[in-house]
Amino acid sequence: MFSNHVTKDLSGYCQGELSAEASRAVAEHLIACRRCRSEYEEIKLGVKLAGHLPLVVAPDDLWSQLEAKLENQTIRPKSDRPRSRFVGRIFRPVPIAIAATLLVAFGMTALWIYRQESRPSWEVARLLGAPMIGSSRIGQTGQLGVGQWLETDSASRAKISVASIGQVEIDPNTRVRLIETRATEHRLELARGRMSAHIWAPPRLFFVDTPSGVAADLGCAYTLEVDDAGASLLRVTAGWVAMQLRDRESMVPAGAACATRPGIGPGTPYFEDASEAFRAALTKLDFEPGASNPSGDSSLKQVIEESRVRDTLTLWHLLYRVNPDDRVLVFERLAALAPPPNGVTREGVLQLDEGMLRLWKGELDNIWTGDSALRKGWINAWTRTVGKIKGLEGKR
Amino acid sequence: MEPRAVMAEPIIDERVIKACQKGDREAFRLLFETYRDRVYSIAVYSFAGDQTAAADVTQQVFLKLLTTISQFRGDSQFTTWLYRLVANACIDEQRKRKRFLPFGDATPVNRIEDRKPQERHYAKVELADSVKLAIAELKPHFRLPILLKYMEELSYEEIADVLGCSKGTVASRLNRGHKELARRLSHLRDQVVLGD
Numbered sequence: 001m002f003s004n005h006v007t008k009d010l011s012g013y014c015q016g017e018l019s020a021e022a023s024r025a026v027a028e029h030l031i032a033c034r035r036c037r038s039e040y041e042e043i044k045l046g047v048k049l050a051g052h053l054p055l056v057v058a059p060d061d062l063w064s065q066l067e068a069k070l071e072n073q074t075i076r077p078k079s080d081r082p083r084s085r086f087v088g089r090i091f092r093p094v095p096i097a098i099a100a101t102l103l104v105a106f107g108m109t110a111l112w113i114y115r116q117e118s119r120p121s122w123e124v125a126r127l128l129g130a131p132m133i134g135s136s137r138i139g140q141t142g143q144l145g146v147g148q149w150l151e152t153d154s155a156s157r158a159k160i161s162v163a164s165i166g167q168v169e170i171d172p173n174t175r176v177r178l179i180e181t182r183a184t185e186h187r188l189e190l191a192r193g194r195m196s197a198h199i200w201a202p203p204r205l206f207f208v209d210t211p212s213g214v215a216a217d218l219g220c221a222y223t224l225e226v227d228d229a230g231a232s233l234l235r236v237t238a239g240w241v242a243m244q245l246r247d248r249e250s251m252v253p254a255g256a257a258c259a260t261r262p263g264i265g266p267g268t269p270y271f272e273d274a275s276e277a278f279r280a281a282l283t284k285l286d287f288e289p290g291a292s293n294p295s296g297d298s299s300l301k302q303v304i305e306e307s308r309v310r311d312t313l314t315l316w317h318l319l320y321r322v323n324p325d326d327r328v329l330v331f332e333r334l335a336a337l338a339p340p341p342n343g344v345t346r347e348g349v350l351q352l353d354e355g356m357l358r359l360w361k362g363e364l365d366n367i368w369t370g371d372s373a374l375r376k377g378w379i380n381a382w383t384r385t386v387g388k389i390k391g392l393e394g395k396r
Numbered sequence: 397m398e399p400r401a402v403m404a405e406p407i408i409d410e411r412v413i414k415a416c417q418k419g420d421r422e423a424f425r426l427l428f429e430t431y432r433d434r435v436y437s438i439a440v441y442s443f444a445g446d447q448t449a450a451a452d453v454t455q456q457v458f459l460k461l462l463t464t465i466s467q468f469r470g471d472s473q474f475t476t477w478l479y480r481l482v483a484n485a486c487i488d489e490q491r492k493r494k495r496f497l498p499f500g501d502a503t504p505v506n507r508i509e510d511r512k513p514q515e516r517h518y519a520k521v522e523l524a525d526s527v528k529l530a531i532a533e534l535k536p537h538f539r540l541p542i543l544l545k546y547m548e549e550l551s552y553e554e555i556a557d558v559l560g561c562s563k564g565t566v567a568s569r570l571n572r573g574h575k576e577l578a579r580r581l582s583h584l585r586d587q588v589v590l591g592d
Contacts, residue, residue, distance in 0.1 A: 011570040015545070017552050039575075046574025048588045049581050052527045053546050058436035059451060063428060066455050070421075070462065096422055103409075 004029070005036050010043045016183050023183060024164045030202050031219075037202065044184055120181045121145040122160050129156030131170070149177045152193070162186055165201035166217075170194075179209065190232075194225035213260035216242040220254070230262040235272065243269075253368050256313060261287050268317045271310050271368075278306035282314060300326055304333045312338050313368050316361060320352065338364055413474060417466045428458055435482050438543045442486040444532035449489065457485045472557060479548060479558045483540055490536055523587055530580045538573035541566055 006026045012018045013026045030037050121143040130137045132151045133144055144150050144160060152158055152174050160168045160176075163186055170176060174193025180186065188195075189209040199206045199217045206217040211230030215222070220239025226232045234243050235257045243250045243258045245265030250258045258269040267286035270279060281302035288299075300322065307315055315334040322330055331349055340349065340356075341363050348356040408430055415423035435457050440450035460481055468477055531539055544555045552570075556563045 008564075008568060008571065011574055012552065012567050014574075015570075017567070042578045043571060043574045045582070045585055045588065046576070046578040049527050049530070049577045049584065050542055050546050050574065052524050052588075053441070053531065053543075054524055055433055055547060056437040056440045056450075058432045058454060059447070062432060062436070062451060062454060063425070065451070066428065066458055069455060069459060096426070100426065 005033065006030070007036055007039050010036070010040050011047070013040075014044055014047045014184050018183075020164060027165065027201055031200075040202075047184070121148075122162060122178060122181060124150060125159045125161075127157040127159055127169070129153060129172075131156045131158040144178050146178050146180060149175060149191075151175045160188075162197075162199065162206060165205060166197060166199035168198075169196045171196075190224060190226050192226050192228060194223060196223045197221065210260065212262040212264070213243050213245040213266045216244060218242060222252075232260045234258045234260070250317060253313070253365075256368075259283065259286070268314050268321065270314045274308070274311055274314075275306050278303060278311065278314075281306065300329065304329055307333060307337065309337045309367055312364050316357075316364055319349065319357065324350065338367060408474060410470070413465070413468065413470075416462070417468070424462060427461075431478060432458075434548060435478075437547050438479075438482050438540075439486060441528065441531050441543055441547075442490065442536070442539065443493075445528060449493075453482075453485050453489050456489075457481050460485065473554070475548070475550075476554055476557045479544060479550070480560075483544075483558055486540070487536060523584060526581055526584060527577070530577050533580070534573055534576055538569050538576060541569045542573045542577075545570065 006013070006029045009018060009022065009026050013023060016023075018026065030040055124131065124133065124138060124142045124144050126138055126140055126142075129152065131142075132138070132149075133142050134148055136142075138158075150158060150160070150170060152170055152172050154172050156172055158170045160170065162168055163181055165186065168176075168188065171194040174195060175191040176193070176195060177189040177191065178187075179189050184205070185207065186205060187207045187209065191211070195208070197206070197208070197217065198221045199219065201217070201219070203218040204216055208215040208224055210224065210226045210232040212226075212232055215224055215234055218240040220236060220241050222234060222236040222238075222241050224232060224234050234241060234252060236252045236254050238254050240254075241252045243252055243260060243266040245260070248265040250266040250269045252258045252269045255273070256269050256271050259267045261267070264287060268282055270282055274282075281299045285299035285303060300318075303314065303318070312334055315330050315337070318330045319327055319334070327350055331346060335346070340360050344356040344360045349360070408427055412423050412426055416427055432454065436450055436454045439453040439457075440447060443449040443453070457478075461478065464481075468474065531542065534542070540559065541555050544550045544558060550558065552563050552566045555566045559566070
């Protein structure tokens with residue numbers, strides 16, 4: 001199907017050795033080519049592993065050993081002329097120490113300036129008002145460097161070009177920082193406010209850190225907002241996003257949302273068209289454990305009673321999050337709404353058998369995404385195949 | 397690691413090299429102190445953690461540097477010239493030796509997320525040890541580009557210059573090296589991802 005595979009360029013792609021154009025071509029090919037994507041994952045792992053090689057400090061006595069050998073070595077000067085006055089003067093112990101100190105100071109300053117100028121950055125376009133990068137207002141455009149903050153006031157908006165993989169719009173009263181940008185990972189921090197992202201790169205290349213979770217793009221469009229308390233709300237408009245904190249992860253498809261809280265992480269994802277009672281009970285269940293509704297029913301019971309077929313998204317995630325007794329209730333409701341496929345048993349699910357849960361989720365995906373067969377095939381290729389390569393699909 | 401690397405370049409300028417060419421011992425000492433750890437690191441990884449062999453090769457490199465620095469004309473970067481000496485010294489020494497010594501017992505590493513927080517530091521140390529071992533087991537023509545890339549942070553073009561091959565060959569060898577590392581250490585995949 002593909003005659004121009006990109007395997008030979010993959011190390012260069014991972015290490016930023018390709019031109020922007022070549023890099024974009026590789027990224028586009030990776031989206032479509034399963035074989036190269038698999039190879040890319042392998043090479044990316046190799047790159048990460050090699051990055052753990054530490055510098056080894058040489059033994060302290062190496063110079064004395066070398067000096068002993070030097071004594072026996074004839075040093076042949078380039079010229080037989082006697083050492084110049086300048087060299088003789090500059091290499092005396094005290095001047096050399098001063099010179100070395102000055103050179104180090106000069107070098108560090110030069111390096112700092114060089115890094116300031118050459119570090120990777122993203123282009124920012126002003127949409128409204130006067131967005132600031134650091135303490136400077138930007139004109140029509142500006143550059144957001146690694147480590148720099150972009151901030152909008154109540155009358156400002158801005159648009160960031162995320163390398164060559166997408167765009168992020170920054171709403172008023174928002175504060176974001178560029179954490180990292182390289183071929184294998186692009187990362188923003190959203191400290192407060194609201195942003196909308198449209199990403200067309202392979203999954204798990206673009207991340208947004210918030211005070212209570214990390215949004216990992218799986219090829220999608222979404223909005224993310226963070227309030228002053230650090231709580232966030234993710235709303236997905238296309239594709240999938242994984243919201244995670246430590247070992248807690250919520251897979252959120254288009255049309256669904258996921259709230260997060262500091263210290264807790266992502267709540268259970270839900271479809272935004274679920275009933276108000278369902279959403280209120282879920283919030284209590286996620287973030288106020290032990291709380292009961294005014295009627296005296298448990299939040300879980302109300303979630304179960306209010307759930308529709310589409311809300312199997314929430315129920316499937318709850319299987320992992322409730323205690324074994326409550327898991328029975330969740331399973332029964334889930335099975336009533338969407339019977340498990342062949343090979344998935346009650347006992348296996350109650351024991352959180354990963355294979356069975358994945359199989360069931362594969363069936364449920366059709367309900368959650370509501371796609372036509374053709375589009376479903378594409379989305380399956382995107383979210384399942386790529387997600388599986390990344391170890392994402394159904395990952396807990 | 398990084399502070400040494402960033403301080404190295406500004407210190408060794410043309411004046412220091414010219415002083416070395418005239419036989420100035422203090423200038424040579426300055427040059428030695430600047431590059432000793434980086435040269436030693438390449439050697440120690442090339443000889444499977446054998447510190448004696450690494451120290452020998454490091455000394456050989458600096459002795460060779462001292463005797464041949466008068467031939468350095470500044471046509472290429474000094475670092476390129478130095479790492480060419482290092483690469484040649486490692487290859488020569490490996491030809492003399494028919495066997496590699498292991499870094500020590502490569503014990504299986506548990507998944508990092510299964511460990512208690514206080515154990516994670518040790519897991520990272522074990523991870524670095526596993527990578528060292530796997531690097532040592534690579535064929536020299538895959539290992540050297542990796543060491544030059546990760547120890548010295550050279551570009552593909554600079555590596556090609558040091559090794560006397562094309563940039564495409566460097567890319568190809570790094571591809572093979574990375575894949576080989578991933579294959580040998582695939583059991584550490586989760587650990588690497590979680591450790592990021």
